[in-house]
Every structure is written in structure tokens, then in C-alpha cells.
Amino acid sequence: MARSYRQKSCPVARTLDIIGERWTILLLRDLFLQGARRFQDFQESLAGVAPNTLSARLKAMEEHGLISRRVYSDHPPRLEYHLTDKGKSLGPVLKALREWGQRHA
Numbered sequence: 001m002a003r004s005y006r007q008k009s010c011p012v013a014r015t016l017d018i019i020g021e022r023w024t025i026l027l028l029r030d031l032f033l034q035g036a037r038r039f040q041d042f043q044e045s046l047a048g049v050a051p052n053t054l055s056a057r058l059k060a061m062e063e064h065g066l067i068s069r070r071v072y073s074d075h076p077p078r079l080e081y082h083l084t085d086k087g088k089s090l091g092p093v094l095k096a097l098r099e100w101g102q103r104h105a
Contacts, residue, residue, distance in 0.1 A: 024038045036080045
């Protein structure tokens with residue numbers, strides 16, 4: 001990830017280093033709400049995200065073990081993205097953000 005809080009002793013900062021970039025939480029949201037998603041699915045649901053940014057976020061999420069990708073077509077090669085167990089463990093965090101937003105935003 002390009003930016004870092006550089007606070008290795010703080011678990012909140014370390015978490016934000018992984019999921020704090022713009023679009024990452026919304027990518028996780030889509031995967032929680034709709035299950036496996038393709039690149040095009042993300043582009044349609046996240047109006048305004050540039051393809052290179054989307055690629056970078058997906059790559060970072062995969063590197064951090066939050067998602068995995070599976071080939072669902074060989075010719076042409078097509079991928080879909082799934083939450084890993086580590087990614088699924090963020091479910092309560094996203095639920096809390098949603099509930100906070102419903103009450104206060």
C-alpha cells in the first residue's frame with residue numbers, strides 16, 4: 001500500500017494501513033452483500049472508481065489475504081473475487097460502520 005500511518009505498535013493504525021484506502025471498504029461491502037464479484041461488477045457498483053485504482057485495491061486486498069480470486073473462464077481468462085476467512089472476519093466491523101451511518105450520517 002502506498003500510504004502508511006507507520007505506527008506499528010497501534011492495531012488501529014495497522015488495520016487502517018490494510019483497509020483505509022479509498023474504495024477498499026466499499027469493495028468489501030459489495031463482497032459481503034452480493035458474494036463473489038467480477039471486475040466489471042465492481043466498476044458498475046462503484047461509479048467513479050478508475051480501473052487502475054480498482055485493480056490496485058483488489059491486488060492489495062489479495063496481498064493482505066482479504067480476498068482471493070478464481071478463474072471462472074479460461075478463454076478469455078476471467079476472474080471473480082471472493083472473501084477469504086480473514087476478509088469475512090471484517091463482517092462485524094462493516095456492520096458497525098453501517099449501523100453508525102444509519103444513526104448519525
